Amino acid sequence: xxxxxxxxxxxxxxxLSKGFLDAGYNVVLGVDYDESALKTFQNNHxxxxxxxxxxxxxxNITCIVDFLKDNNIxxxxxxxxxxxxxxxxxxxxxxxxxKRNFLYLAMVKLTEKLKPKAVLLENVLAMIEANxxxxxxxxxxxxxxxxxxxxxxxxxxxxxxxPQIRKRVFxxxxxxxxxxxxxxxxxxxxxxxxxxxxxxxDLPSLQTEEGEILxxxxxxxxxxxxxxxxxxxxxxDSSQVYNHIxxxxxxxxxxxxxxxxxxxxxxxxxxxxxxxxxxxEALTRYHSKKPSLTINTGHRSHFHYKWxxxxxxxxxxxxxxxxxxxxxxxxxxxxxxxxxxxVPPMLGQAIAEQLKKYI
Numbered sequence: 303x304x305x306x307x308x309x310x311x312x313x314x315x316x317x318l319s320k321g322f323l324d325a326g327y328n329v330v331l332g333v334d335y336d337e338s339a340l341k342t343f344q345n346n347h348x349x350x351x352x353x354x355x356x357x358x359x360x361x362n363i364t365c366i367v368d369f370l371k372d373n374n375i376x377x378x379x380x381x382x383x384x385x386x387x388x389x390x391x392x393x394x395x396x397x398x399x400x401k402r403n404f405l406y407l408a409m410v411k412l413t414e415k416l417k418p419k420a421v422l423l424e425n426v427l428a429m430i431e432a433n434x435x436x437x438x439x440x441x442x443x444x445x446x447x448x449x450x451x452x453x454x455x456x457x458x459x460x461x462x463x464x465p466q467i468r469k470r471v472f473x474x475x476x477x478x479x480x481x482x483x484x485x486x487x488x489x490x491x492x493x494x495x496x497x498x499x500x501x502x503x504d505l506p507s508l509q510t511e512e513g514e515i516l517x518x519x520x521x522x523x524x525x526x527x528x529x530x531x532x533x534x535x536x537x538x539d540s541s542q543v544y545n546h547i548x549x550x551x552x553x554x555x556x557x558x559x560x561x562x563x564x565x566x567x568x569x570x571x572x573x574x575x576x577x578x579x580x581x582x583e584a585l586t587r588y589h590s591k592k593p594s595l596t597i598n599t600g601h602r603s604h605f606h607y608k609w610x611x612x613x614x615x616x617x618x619x620x621x622x623x624x625x626x627x628x629x630x631x632x633x634x635x636x637x638x639x640x641x642x643x644x645v646p647p648m649l650g651q652a653i654a655e656q657l658k659k660y661i
């Protein structure tokens with residue numbers, strides 16, 4: 303049977319399309335403006351092409367249409383994407399008129415031209431919660447005008463086997479269909495969520511017996527055999543550890559985090575130190591028996607549940623459900639950004655499997 307074709311718009315590193323790839327789809331193209339993210343995408347998506355385009359300029363959409371035509375892809379099956387909408391993010395200034403909030407219109411225009419069988423758009427939770435859900439309403443209305451009834455749903459990553467407390471809103475629309483897409487049911491309940499320890503305990507500690515934090519080598523050996531089913535899954539196609547370079551904290555930070563118990567943050571510090579911090583997630587140490595907090599793009603406020611350092615790119619990737627043979631490119635800051643901005647591949651795969659029932 304011929305594989306279903308997928309184009310990933312605003313692809314970043316390609317977490318969402320990696321999920322489709324793992325579900326047996328043919329990912330043919332990833333489009334973004336970030337060169338290091340495109341290199342990551344290109345090297346982890348088989349034969350897919352990575353294309354750098356500025357999608358603020360809708361004239362550039364023609365490049366995508368021409369690419370598909372030149373490659374004899376006449377009827378695209380699925381268009382996926384996670385357009386940046388920082389103006390809706392709780393972490394930002396919450397400016398609903400931020401121009402980045404309208405990048406999704408490139409997806410609308412491309413959908414109108416290509417008429418894929420299905421469209422999947424992912425975004426921050428605030429799009430459906432903030433300002434009366436004006437962001438979500440815009441998306442639904444604009445796609446409805448071109449024949450796609452978008453069904454929104456908030457998905458909670460731990461319920462799909464991902465060891466991270468992450469909520470995102472997904473919109474799925476089917477072309478001229480009388481059927482509405484039904485999202486996949488949750489796979490796990492709270493008692494069976496995958497924990498930080500189950501996700502990353504086999505990776506090198508990057509810490510000496512005396513407590514000194516090490517940066518580590520570019521390529522390393524695993525510290526232990528797989529300690530959980532999740533680790534076996536992540537290690538299935540990799541025999542070594544990549545993207546696992548430690549960041550050595552300054553002495554003050556190292557001293558402070560050493561005082562924070564597992565699962566706590568700066569509020570657990572002695573009184574004389576607590577006033578040094580204002581950010582509500584400052585000095586947050588993960589809990590080994592729980593999923594991590596939402597992986598961010600490198601704010602360096604989260605710490606390993608056991609070691610006195612921030613999680614490495616590889617540890618963050620594990621918590622996002624990227625397998626160990628998925629390598630990240632660019633400098634360390636680029637890599638953290640790519641991981642933090644991505645859709646967890648296992649979440650993408652769950653939606654991709656469900657979508658097979660409709661197209």
